[in-house]
Amino acid sequence: MRPKxxxxxxxxxxxxxxxxVMTEIVRGDGAYLYARDGSRIIDAISSWWVVTxxxxxxxxxxxxxxxxxxxxxxxxxxxxxDPAEEVAAQLLKLTPDGLxxxxxxxxxSTSVEVALKMALGYWHNIGKHRSRIVVMEHSYHGxxxxxxxxxxxxxxxxxxxxxxxxxxxxxxPAKGHEQAALDALDxxxxxxxxxxxxxEPLILxxxxxxxxxxxxxxxxxxxxxxxxVLLIADEVMTGWGRTGTLFACEQxxxxxxxACYSKGLTGGALPLAVTLCxxxxxxAHYSQDRTRTFFHSSSYTANPVxxxxxxxxxxxxxxxxxxxxxxxxxxxxxQELEPFRSDSRFANVRRTGTITALDLKTTDPGYLAGIGPxxxxxxxxxxxxxxxxxxxxxxxxxxCVTAADLAEIYSAISDAADxxxxxxxx
Numbered sequence: 483m484r485p486k487x488x489x490x491x492x493x494x495x496x497x498x499x500x501x502x503v504m505t506e507i508v509r510g511d512g513a514y515l516y517a518r519d520g521s522r523i524i525d526a527i528s529s530w531w532v533v534t535x536x537x538x539x540x541x542x543x544x545x546x547x548x549x550x551x552x553x554x555x556x557x558x559x560x561x562x563x564d565p566a567e568e569v570a571a572q573l574l575k576l577t578p579d580g581l582x583x584x585x586x587x588x589x590x591s592t593s594v595e596v597a598l599k600m601a602l603g604y605w606h607n608i609g610k611h612r613s614r615i616v617v618m619e620h621s622y623h624g625x626x627x628x629x630x631x632x633x634x635x636x637x638x639x640x641x642x643x644x645x646x647x648x649x650x651x652x653x654x655p656a657k658g659h660e661q662a663a664l665d666a667l668d669x670x671x672x673x674x675x676x677x678x679x680x681x682e683p684l685i686l687x688x689x690x691x692x693x694x695x696x697x698x699x700x701x702x703x704x705x706x707x708x709x710x711v712l713l714i715a716d717e718v719m720t721g722w723g724r725t726g727t728l729f730a731c732e733q734x735x736x737x738x739x740x741a742c743y744s745k746g747l748t749g750g751a752l753p754l755a756v757t758l759c760x761x762x763x764x765x766a767h768y769s770q771d772r773t774r775t776f777f778h779s780s781s782y783t784a785n786p787v788x789x790x791x792x793x794x795x796x797x798x799x800x801x802x803x804x805x806x807x808x809x810x811x812x813x814x815x816x817q818e819l820e821p822f823r824s825d826s827r828f829a830n831v832r833r834t835g836t837i838t839a840l841d842l843k844t845t846d847p848g849y850l851a852g853i854g855p856x857x858x859x860x861x862x863x864x865x866x867x868x869x870x871x872x873x874x875x876x877x878x879x880x881x882c883v884t885a886a887d888l889a890e891i892y893s894a895i896s897d898a899a900d901x902x903x904x905x906x907x908x
Contacts, residue, residue, distance in 0.1 A: 489504070491504075500855065501855070505517055505523075505862065506518040507523075510525075510537025510538050511536070511537055511538055512536040512537060512538075512880070512882045513525055513536055513537075513879060513880050513882050513883040513884070513887055514537070515529075515537065515867065521865050522865060523865045523866065523867050524865065524866050524867065524879075524883070524887050524890060524891060525537070525867045525879065525880060526866055526867055526868045526877050526878070526879050526883075526887075526891045527867055527868060527869055527876070527877070527878050527879070528746075528750065528878050528879060528880050529750060529867070530745075530869075531687070531719050531724070531745050531746075531878055532745040532746060532750035533746075533749065533750030533880045534722050534723065534746040534749050534750060534795070534880060534881060535749050535795070535798060535804070535880065535881055535882060536880045536881070536882035537750070537880070539749055539751070539794075539798075541794050541797070541798065542748070542749045542751050542791050542794045542795055543751070544794070545790045545791055545793065545794035546751060546752070546787055546790060546791050546794075548790070549565060549786055549787050549789075549790035550787050552786075553786045554785075554786060554787050555782070555785060555786065555787075556786065558586065558779070558783040558784045559779060559783075562784075563784075563786050563789070565784075565786050565787075565789030565790045565792075565793055566586065566784040566786070566789045568789070568793045569584075569756075569784075569789050569792045569793050569796065570584040570756075572793065572796040572797075572800075573743075573756060573758065573796070574758075576728060576729075576796065576799060577729060577741065577743075577758055578729065578731055578732065578736065578737040578738070578741075579737060580737040580760055581737065581738075581741055581758040581759065581760060582758075582759070582760060582761040582764065583758065583759050583760075583761065583763070583764040584756050584757075584758055585600070585756065585757045585758075585759070585776075585778075586754070586755070586756055586783050586784035586789075587755045587756070587757065587778075587780055587783065588753050588754060588755055588780055588782050588783070588785070588788075589624070589744060589753055589755050590623075590624055590716075590718035590719075590742065590744035590745060590755055591623070591624025591625050591626040591629040592624075592626065592755055592780065593718060593742040593743065593744050593755035593756065593757045594623045594624050594626075594628065594629040594632070594680070594714075594716055594718070594742050595624075595626050595627075595628045595629060595778075596742075596757040596778055597678075597680070597714045597716075597740045597741075597742050597757050597759075598615065598628045598632065598678070598680070598714070599628075599776070599777075599778055600740055600757065600759055600763055600776070601615075601677050601678040601712045601714065601739075601740060601763075602677055603766065603767055603776060604677075604712070604762075604763045604766045604767075605677050607766040607767055607769075607774050608766050612675055612676065612677040613677050614649070614650060614674055614675075614676035614677055615631075615632055615647075615649045615650070615676060615677060615678055615679075615680060616649065616650045616651075616652060616667065616670055616671070616674075616676045616678070616679040616680070616711070617632045617633070617634075617649045617650070617651050617652075617679075617680055617681075618651070618652055618653075618654055618663075618681050618682070618686070619634065619651055619652065619653050619654040620634050620654050620686050620689035620690060620692055621633055621634055621680075621681070621682055621686055621689055622634065622638070622682075622686065622687060622688035622689050623680065623682075623716050623718075624718075625638070627642075627645050627646065628647075630642060630645075630646055631646040631647045631649060632649055632680050634651075634689060636849070637849060637850060638688075638849075650670055650674060650676065652666040652667045652670065653666055654686070654692060654694070655694045655698045656692075656694075657694075660694065660695070660698050663698070664698065664701050664702065664705065667679065667702055667705050667706075668705045668708075668709075671705055671706060671708070671709035671711045672709055675709065675710075675711070676711055677711070677712060678711060678712040678713070678714050678739075678740070679702065679706055679711055679712070679713055679714065680714040680716060681699070681702065681713070681714070681715065681716065682716050682717075682719070682720060683699050683715050683716075683717060683720050683725075683729075683730035683731050683734070683736075684696060684699060684720060684725050684730040684733065684734075684834055685719070685720055685724075685725060685730070685834055685837060687719040687720075688871065690839075690849075690871055690872075690874050691832070691837065691839035691871065691874055691876045693832050693833075693834045693839075696733040696734040697734070699730075699731070699733075699734040699736055700734040700735065700736055703734065703736045703738070706739075712739040712740060712763075713736075713738045713739050713740075714738060714739065714740045714741070714742070715730075715731050715736075715738035715740070715741045715742070716742045717729055717730055717731065717741055717742060717743050718742050718743065718744045718745055718755070719745060721743050721745070721746060721747075722743075722745065722746030722747070722799075723746075723799075723804075723805070723808040723835070723836065723881065724746075724835055724836055724837055724878065725834050725835035725836075725837070726808065726809070726812050726834065726835030726836065727835070728799060728805070729741075729743075737760075739759065739760050739763065740757060740758070740759045740760075740763065741757070741758045741759075742755070742756075742757050743755065743756050743757075743758070744756070746795070747792050747795065748788055748791035748792045748795055749791065749792075749794070749795035749798070750880075751791040751795075752785075752787065752788040752791045753788065754785070754788040754789065754791070754792050804881075807881045807882075808835070808836060808881055811836045811879065811881050811883065812833075812835050812836050814885055814888050815833055815836055815837075815838050815877065815888065816833055816838075818838075818888050818889065818891075818892040819831060819833055819838045819840070819892070822840050822892075822895075822896075825896075825899070826843075827842065827843060827899045828840045828841060828842060828843065828899070829841045829843055836878065836879070836881070837876065837877070837878050838876060838877045838878075839874055839875070839876040839877075840874070840875055840876075840895075841873055841874050841875075842857070842870075842873045842874075842875060842898075842899060842902075843873075844873045846873075847872065847873050848872045848873070849871055849872040850872060851872035851873040853872075853873050853902060854870050854871070854872045854873065856902045857870045857873075857875065857898055857902055858870060860894075860897075860898045860901060860902050861894060861898065864894045864897075866890070866891060866894055868891070868894075868895075875895055875898075877891055877892075877895075879891075
């Protein structure tokens with residue numbers, strides 16, 4: 483089959499043989515996107531989880547414009563600049579105490595790659611052979627080779643199996659089975675002495691918006707500490723208020739050994755990521771011996787314009803009204819979600835912070851559920867940006883979304899169950 487299309491662009495996570503007409507967006511403002519045909523679309527998933535305060539936030543846009551006219555790029559090996567220094571200093575004030583060093587990169591996947599290399603470099607440089615990585619069932623950490631390796635083996639990476647390294651997997655701590663997952667982690671840490679355990683705190687994103695309580699994360703950290711295993715917190719999605727607190731680890735009163743942040747770092751304006759670590763990990767690489775250098779970089783490491791956007795975004799998080807808005811959105815989300823808890827068409831209706839998710843009952847659940855594309859078409863026709871994970875519908879809006887917007891979103895979800903769900907079971 484050869485495609486018949488005008489654009490040469492190959493879009494991500496898109497099967498062009500089934501979906502080859504892209505919606506052209508010409509403008510963004512707050513919680514809304516505007517298409518070429520003039521329609522206004524409510525961005526109910528923050529444009530793949532990145533937009534926090536809204537599209538084209540004036541303070542972030544202004545910072546980008548000002549920095550672009552002053553310094554737009556400089557090699558970051560042997561050089562630095564004010565925006566990067568400002569971002570690093572602000573991050574150390576906002577993130578959990580005990581994270582002392584900041585390494586810049588440019589995507590969530592890359593921040594995870596950096597974290598894995600930091601962990602392995604730490605053990606190598608202190609003279610201990612520990613290289614095994616422990617992961618959680620259903621996890622997803624990105625699409626580069628290392629990030630895929632520590633994610634669940636699934637349709638996402640089946641074709642690339644020969645490139646992936648082996649990991650040890652613990653069960654997801656589903657409700658009622660939390661202790662089994664903790665016992666598995668404890669046993670692995672004691673017997674295998676792995677290098678690190680990487681986890682998405684509180685919510686597994688692309689794995690289906692699966693949620694678990696903060697006390698489980700706290701126990702996992704304690705297990706890792708007892709066996710001297712590094713805990714890597716992948717907060718690429720869970721950071722920046724999504725779970726109700728600025729970072730998910732706060733709810734468990736946990737400081738990870740290594741933490742990954744991206745997506746909302748610039749408010750969703752430009753690509754940027756950071757990997758933070760404890761001092762001892764940095765010190766293991768600090769030496770007159772050049773072979774102990776941390777060998778990682780990208781051409782656009784700590785790009786000044788992206789850092790200026792991040793600095794403006796971090797300034798917004800210093801104000802109480804920003805966090806108050808997060809609390810308000812979480813409250814509104816719960817109010818809209820409540821009727822679905824007794825709706826027999828849905829299962830596992832859940833919320834953590836500003837993220838809600840619910841599973842539409844179907845005979846073929848999962849990411850490739852046949853109902854998924856039908857739901858996507860339905861929501862697009864209702865001028866909503868909702869991108870279900872198979873039969874799992876989730877809502878993760880920017881914090882400027884209104885109560886009326888949320889009412890429209892959840893009304894469409896209910897209508898989708900009538901229009902799409904019934905057609906699939908008839």
